[in-house]
Amino acid sequence: MARVLLEASGLYLSFKGVKALVDVNFKVAEGDLFAVIGPNGAGKTSLLNVLSGLYRPQQGQVVFLGEDLAGQTPQQRVRKGLGRTFQNLELFRGMTVLDNVKLGAELATGGYTDLTPQTRIEWKIRRQAEEVLDYLHLAPYRHVPAGALPYGLQKRVEVARALAGRPQLLLLDEPMAGLSLEEKQDLARFLLDARREWNTTLVLVEHDLKAVLELSTGVLVMSYGEVLYHGLPSGVRENQRVAEAYLGRSA
Numbered sequence: 001m002a003r004v005l006l007e008a009s010g011l012y013l014s015f016k017g018v019k020a021l022v023d024v025n026f027k028v029a030e031g032d033l034f035a036v037i038g039p040n041g042a043g044k045t046s047l048l049n050v051l052s053g054l055y056r057p058q059q060g061q062v063v064f065l066g067e068d069l070a071g072q073t074p075q076q077r078v079r080k081g082l083g084r085t086f087q088n089l090e091l092f093r094g095m096t097v098l099d100n101v102k103l104g105a106e107l108a109t110g111g112y113t114d115l116t117p118q119t120r121i122e123w124k125i126r127r128q129a130e131e132v133l134d135y136l137h138l139a140p141y142r143h144v145p146a147g148a149l150p151y152g153l154q155k156r157v158e159v160a161r162a163l164a165g166r167p168q169l170l171l172l173d174e175p176m177a178g179l180s181l182e183e184k185q186d187l188a189r190f191l192l193d194a195r196r197e198w199n200t201t202l203v204l205v206e207h208d209l210k211a212v213l214e215l216s217t218g219v220l221v222m223s224y225g226e227v228l229y230h231g232l233p234s235g236v237r238e239n240q241r242v243a244e245a246y247l248g249r250s251a
């Protein structure tokens with residue numbers, strides 16, 4: 001059995017009566033490509049917000065690398081190796097692609113507050129950023145302002161920025177949304193490459209069940225904040241609750 005990196009137990013989150021998370025439990029092991037699936041409003045983004053520290057759950061616990069993350073800021077979680085991307089792009093549109101990606105590396109290394117000599121850190125940040133740009137075929141755009149790129153490339157820069165911090169676990173909030181089929185396939189390949197190259201474990205939020213079933217090693221299906229299914233991708237389609245609540249609606 002691979003080592004468990006992340007464990008969420010008994011998570012509850014509500015906003016003025018709206019239940020965003022209801023007793024959510026799951027584990028992500030090292031090397032997983034763990035898919036979180038569900039229709040609009042299922043609680044997928046809320047879950048990532050709880051894991052990354054933007055929201056504080058009313059109940060429950062998030063343990064990452066054996067440590068309870070309660071009370072840790074998003075920044076502290078990033079430095080521990082828990083990275084994320086945002087559903088609505090959070091790039092600095094006026095900054096170049098390279099600077100956006102360097103920022104991702106800088107935030108994760110703790111920037112220049114370290115005791116290591118400054119030039120060494122600068123080099124490390126630059127190297128990590130350039131490597132990721134190469135990997136994701138973004139190098140030709142490195143000096144272009146991020147906001148000037150077409151949407152599909154901006155989504156890729158968002159992923160690059162998170163990867164530049166070399167997270168051990170990367171939370172991706174619908175990175176494929178709005179992409180063409182070809183762009184989706186490219187991005188899926190980049191993510192699988194990154195997983196192999198840097199041993200990055202992935203948690204992938206997706207709307208579309210089909211898009212991730214073939215890729216994933218584990219699946220969490222949510223609806224109205226509740227977990228309908230947690231297990232292997234092969235069991236999703238036979239699951240009665242998923243069929244009723246989710247597949248039935250789209251069929």
Ligand SMILES: Nc1ncnc2c1ncn2[C@@H]1O[C@H](COP(=O)(O)OP(=O)(O)OP(=O)(O)O)[C@@H](O)[C@H]1O
Binds near residue numbers: 019039041
């Ligand atoms: N900051 C917030 N304030 C109030 N309600 C919120 C907030 N964030 C989420 N919610 C509510 O929590 C529920 C879950 O929303 P969430 O954004 O997590 O769903 P989602 O699965 O990511 O949906 P989508 O597929 O549309 O991105 C929704 O009813 C939403 O309106």
Ligand SMILES: [Mg+2]
Binds near residue numbers: 044045046087
């Ligand atoms: Mg969402």
